[in-house]
Amino acid sequence: MLIHELLPLVGDVTTVVEVSENGQALRELLRAPAETYRAYVPDGEKMDAGTVVTAFLGPKPEAHVDVETVAPALRELPVGGRALLLLGWPVPDLPYHRLLDELVAAGCQVLQVVPLDKVSRHGAHCAVLAARVDRLAPLRTHLTDTPVVLDGESPDLRALLRLTGEYVFQDLLSRPLRSKLADAADRIKAQDQRIRQLEKEVAARDATIAKAESRLARARNDIADLRASTPFRVGTTVVQGARRPTRGIVSVPVGLVRIWRKRGVPGGRPGPEA
Amino acid sequence: MTLLTDAEASKYWNERHQQETDLRSGGDISFDEATNYMFYLRRLTMLMDRVGLQNNPVAPLYLLDAGCGKGYFSRELAKFGHQVDGIDGSEAAIAHCRELGGGPRYHQTTLSGWRTPWLYDVVFTVDVLFHILDDAEWARSTRNLASLVRLGGKLVIGDWGQDGDHVYGNYQVVRGRDKYLPLLDACGMRFDGWEPYRFRRSPIGLYTFTRIG
Numbered sequence: 156m157l158i159h160e161l162l163p164l165v166g167d168v169t170t171v172v173e174v175s176e177n178g179q180a181l182r183e184l185l186r187a188p189a190e191t192y193r194a195y196v197p198d199g200e201k202m203d204a205g206t207v208v209t210a211f212l213g214p215k216p217e218a219h220v221d222v223e224t225v226a227p228a229l230r231e232l233p234v235g236g237r238a239l240l241l242l243g244w245p246v247p248d249l250p251y252h253r254l255l256d257e258l259v260a261a262g263c264q265v266l267q268v269v270p271l272d273k274v275s276r277h278g279a280h281c282a283v284l285a286a287r288v289d290r291l292a293p294l295r296t297h298l299t300d301t302p303v304v305l306d307g308e309s310p311d312l313r314a315l316l317r318l319t320g321e322y323v324f325q326d327l328l329s330r331p332l333r334s335k336l337a338d339a340a341d342r343i344k345a346q347d348q349r350i351r352q353l354e355k356e357v358a359a360r361d362a363t364i365a366k367a368e369s370r371l372a373r374a375r376n377d378i379a380d381l382r383a384s385t386p387f388r389v390g391t392t393v394v395q396g397a398r399r400p401t402r403g404i405v406s407v408p409v410g411l412v413r414i415w416r417k418r419g420v421p422g423g424r425p426g427p428e429a
Numbered sequence: 430m431t432l433l434t435d436a437e438a439s440k441y442w443n444e445r446h447q448q449e450t451d452l453r454s455g456g457d458i459s460f461d462e463a464t465n466y467m468f469y470l471r472r473l474t475m476l477m478d479r480v481g482l483q484n485n486p487v488a489p490l491y492l493l494d495a496g497c498g499k500g501y502f503s504r505e506l507a508k509f510g511h512q513v514d515g516i517d518g519s520e521a522a523i524a525h526c527r528e529l530g531g532g533p534r535y536h537q538t539t540l541s542g543w544r545t546p547w548l549y550d551v552v553f554t555v556d557v558l559f560h561i562l563d564d565a566e567w568a569r570s571t572r573n574l575a576s577l578v579r580l581g582g583k584l585v586i587g588d589w590g591q592d593g594d595h596v597y598g599n600y601q602v603v604r605g606r607d608k609y610l611p612l613l614d615a616c617g618m619r620f621d622g623w624e625p626y627r628f629r630r631s632p633i634g635l636y637t638f639t640r641i642g
Contacts, residue, residue: 270487314642328546
């Protein structure tokens with residue numbers, strides 16, 4: 156649901172009372188008319204059944220208010236008054252327990268919790284829609300987008316039996332899921348640690364390999380220098396001549412002459428064919 | 430005319446899903462593929478009216494397409510961001526659905542035999558229950574589908590809206606509101622209305638029930 160679809164969802168509204176530092180932080184987001192919008196003042200103007208208390212609760216003190224700040228406004232709501240509370244926590248991690256405490260203490264029924272679209276634009280992940288009641292208001296379902304009606308038929312015994320039954324079974328089924336989720340989170344954490352450890356080991360091996368490659372390159376240079384040296388070439392020529400004496404009579408003097416002619420030539424290392 | 434037995438009906442549907450084109454196989458076989466496409470779209474928009482026009486990827490709606498055939502409604506509703514389970518008794522149809530993918534999870538089962546620990550926001554069965562020829566199995570299927578709807582959730586059934594039963598050919602038995610309303614009232618479902626398809630001369634439409642208890 157889009158954030159500007161929330162206020163129409165609340166139903167008949169005559170006044171929106173915002174709990175925040177300046178009392179105007181949410182007006183544009185909610186697209187509320189200026190003439191019906193005012194800041195909350197503790198024990199100020201009396202609220203009526205057409206009043207909606209709104210606030211943005213969340214984890215960032217610089218952007219959000221806390222539940223203790225909103226609680227007095229909720230307690231001032233008369234029967235029929237409503238609350239529209241934006242929440243700045245991601246839905247899967249929603250810490251709703253303190254808010255629920257205050258809503259119940261203020262005699263409010265949570266009618267719907269609406270997940271919101273375009274979170275990156277405004278930072279509100281969901282909105283709680285609640286109403287001060289003196290009897291149970293009609294139940295609403297997930298993602299219902301028809302305006303709230305409080306004076307409809309209360310859920311009868313059969314509906315309440317169903318509601319409590321669904322709660323009990325869902326509570327049972329959520330336990331193994333919660334346990335699995337915790338196990339999965341632990342496994343992911345352990346895997347992350349293992350990955351970091353492996354990354355360190357790979358980095359250490361990379362460093363070792365780099366050192367070995369450097370030593371190898373130096374050794375290759377040394378070998379090349381050795382092979383290019385006159386004593387090595389003279390020795391090689393003589394050894395080849397000794398192995399094949401018949402050819403050596405010619406090849407040794409010729410080889411020695413070649414070596415003598417190339418004496419002092421810079422970079423006299425053998426070429427690739429050597 | 431003698432109606433097909435359960436085994437014959439099961440064989441008929443499996444073969445029909447193998448032999449017929451995508452939409453004719455599960456749609457109205459008297460229409461060609463293009464007309465069936467219109468017919469499917471017509472019913473899809475009616476389903477959208479009942480499922481609602483909101484979605485959310487973080488907290489989606491959960492839907493059951495009971496008798497999904499080759500999965501047209503399942504796939505289209507999954508495109509809207511809903512989590513859809515599709516069930517059907519035809520092995521060929523389910524194999525086709527799984528091959529196409531598209532988001533829904535498919536299971537081969539009868540409507541009366543589907544078991545899950547999770548309830549649905551909306552259970553819909555479009556033009557399927559009148560293909561269950563045995564009255565007892567029809568009642569078991571309808572009750573089972575109703576039991577899968579959570580409080581406040583909806584059960585949407587495609588069948589005809591008049592009283593009484595009527596047999597078409599040897600593989601269709603439409604049941605009227607005098608059958609559906611008392612059975613589902615006993616299951617805690619409120620009758621919200623019946624709306625005809627208004628497509629060509631189809632006598633069928635959608636029943637909508639809401640769980641209130």
